[in-house]
Amino acid sequence: MTYCVGLHLRDGLVLLSDTRTNAGVDNISIFGKMQVEEIAGDRVLAVLSAGNLAITQAVWNRLQEGVSLGNEVLTLRTVTSMFRAAQLVGQAVREVFAADGPTLKAQGVGFDISLLLGGQIASGPPRLFLVYAAGNFIEATADTPFLQIGEHKYGKPILDRALEHGTSLEDGVKLVLVSMDSTLRSNLTVGLPIDLLVYRADTLSVGLRRRITEEDAYFRGVRERWSAALREAYLRLPPPDWLAEASGPG
Amino acid sequence: MTYCVGLHLRDGLVLLSDTRTNAGVDNISIFGKMQVEEIAGDRVLAVLSAGNLAITQAVWNRLQEGVSLGNEVLTLRTVTSMFRAAQLVGQAVREVFAADGPTLKAQGVGFDISLLLGGQIASGPPRLFLVYAAGNFIEATADTPFLQIGEHKYGKPILDRALEHGTSLEDGVKLVLVSMDSTLRSNLTVGLPIDLLVYRADTLSVGLRRRITEEDAYFRGVRERWSAALREAYLRLPPPDWLAEASGPG
Numbered sequence: 110m111t112y113c114v115g116l117h118l119r120d121g122l123v124l125l126s127d128t129r130t131n132a133g134v135d136n137i138s139i140f141g142k143m144q145v146e147e148i149a150g151d152r153v154l155a156v157l158s159a160g161n162l163a164i165t166q167a168v169w170n171r172l173q174e175g176v177s178l179g180n181e182v183l184t185l186r187t188v189t190s191m192f193r194a195a196q197l198v199g200q201a202v203r204e205v206f207a208a209d210g211p212t213l214k215a216q217g218v219g220f221d222i223s224l225l226l227g228g229q230i231a232s233g234p235p236r237l238f239l240v241y242a243a244g245n246f247i248e249a250t251a252d253t254p255f256l257q258i259g260e261h262k263y264g265k266p267i268l269d270r271a272l273e274h275g276t277s278l279e280d281g282v283k284l285v286l287v288s289m290d291s292t293l294r295s296n297l298t299v300g301l302p303i304d305l306l307v308y309r310a311d312t313l314s315v316g317l318r319r320r321i322t323e324e325d326a327y328f329r330g331v332r333e334r335w336s337a338a339l340r341e342a343y344l345r346l347p348p349p350d351w352l353a354e355a356s357g358p359g
Numbered sequence: 360m361t362y363c364v365g366l367h368l369r370d371g372l373v374l375l376s377d378t379r380t381n382a383g384v385d386n387i388s389i390f391g392k393m394q395v396e397e398i399a400g401d402r403v404l405a406v407l408s409a410g411n412l413a414i415t416q417a418v419w420n421r422l423q424e425g426v427s428l429g430n431e432v433l434t435l436r437t438v439t440s441m442f443r444a445a446q447l448v449g450q451a452v453r454e455v456f457a458a459d460g461p462t463l464k465a466q467g468v469g470f471d472i473s474l475l476l477g478g479q480i481a482s483g484p485p486r487l488f489l490v491y492a493a494g495n496f497i498e499a500t501a502d503t504p505f506l507q508i509g510e511h512k513y514g515k516p517i518l519d520r521a522l523e524h525g526t527s528l529e530d531g532v533k534l535v536l537v538s539m540d541s542t543l544r545s546n547l548t549v550g551l552p553i554d555l556l557v558y559r560a561d562t563l564s565v566g567l568r569r570r571i572t573e574e575d576a577y578f579r580g581v582r583e584r585w586s587a588a589l590r591e592a593y594l595r596l597p598p599p600d601w602l603a604e605a606s607g608p609g
Binding site: 262263265266267269270271278279280282283284287291294295307317319327330331334335336338339340342343344345346347348349350351352 | 512513515516517519520521528529530532533534537541544545557567569577580581584585586588589590592593594595596597598599600601602
């Protein structure tokens with residue numbers, strides 16, 4: 110399993126992925142799920158992937174080698190807009206589906222992949238897409254400024270409650286770390302280290318790219334403080350008035 | 360979908376279920392998912408159910424009419440221990456599977472049910488079980504003092520972090536309400552009203568049974584305060600030191 114989350118904020122993008130892959134619970138490996146293309150001053154693109162590792166690597170390899178879009182063979186380094194980049198990723202997924210889908214189906218294996226694509230190209234705005242296994246895609250907007258792939262449920266409540274398009278990049282980083290922490294605690298197949306990318310709008314270069322391990326003092330502090338804060342917060346909730354009435358002091 | 364959660368605390372049991380059932384998103388109804396048997400001074404038992412409504416109602420009807428266990432036909436009002444009660448619920452599930460399973464399978468419908476059974480009988484201790492579709496079951500222990508069925512992921516992080524076997528009934532009520540709130544916000548097929556039962560150990564009578572609606576002032580307060588507390592808590596987290604170093608103030 111995997112958990113990846115992307116934030117589409119007014120000030121830029123925050124992207125976070127875990128690195129655990131597993132073929133059964135007794136075969137666990139570390140594979141980065143975030144691939145980044147940067148041409149400083151021209152573009153930053155990041156692709157985060159969830160699903161069957163052979164499929165996601167096949168998609169990434171095709172994106173590196175070039176994918177036909179219309180009459181051209183393009184890569185993430187040559188495509189001219191984020192919309193075209195999303196089409197390119199979708200087209201790469203469809204090519205892998207055409208090549209591998211029939212055999213996978215014959216062997217009863219689903220064609221399981223989803224991807225986040227975030228970035229900015231030249232004078233276009235920063236954009237964040239979720240590309241499905243069918244190669245089609247949706248885009249994050251100001252109304253729903255985050256997208257998730259993989260094991261998304263544990264880490265969703267905090268984003269639903271606290272994230273807004275106007276949230277700062279710094280607060281966005283805190284929120285994705287808390288969201289990832291909830292997922293790490295509840296699902297063993299999502300694991301450390303995690304890969305973080307912060308992109309500030311219109312800089313056209315990667316602001317921060319960081320692999321966060323068990324030893325990262327800041328992340329450890331976030332985990333401890335967050336647990337303590339939640340415990341405090343629920344203890345501070347007033348007791349239910351109807352409970353005291355029904356069953357006496359206790 | 361459904362969300363039900365049960366807490367097995369030192370002081371007793373806290374059980375909470377939603378009431379939404381749906382056959383597609385355009386066919387939503389309210390059905391109670393918590394059935395309670397009480398013989399004051401002798402026993403309190405509650406059964407919470409998730410899954411196909413026809414299957415869960417068939418199980419409940421059989422439990423009312425009597426299920427063969429060994430040489431006897433028993434109900435939850437006549438069974439002599441919580442362990443036997445869990446066996447009885449499992450046996451009812453197996454009877455329904457024997458009766459309806461083949462036709463459901465022929466029509467491509469899964470045999471989808473899970474149940475929580477909590478309560479206390481006579482001088483035995485309070486116990487909490489999760490009964491699977493196969494009729495077998497597990498029990499909550501002091502190490503893992505809660506069990507969930509249905510849409511369990513959104514509401515799990517807060518329980519993982521804050522709940523202990525020694526948590527008071529009052530705090531347990533707060534925690535299941537917060538856990539339910541996270542689920543209600545993130546999954547439309549889990550809906551209000553919700554049904555709460557609080558059972559204090561060794562009382563052998565229902566301490567509190569309450570249907571909580573949109574209008575419940577306490578629950579509304581919990582929802583608002585919890586959202587506010589989470590927002591405050593993440594804002595109070597210190598900023599990542601490595602972010603400031605990498606990308607300057609902002």
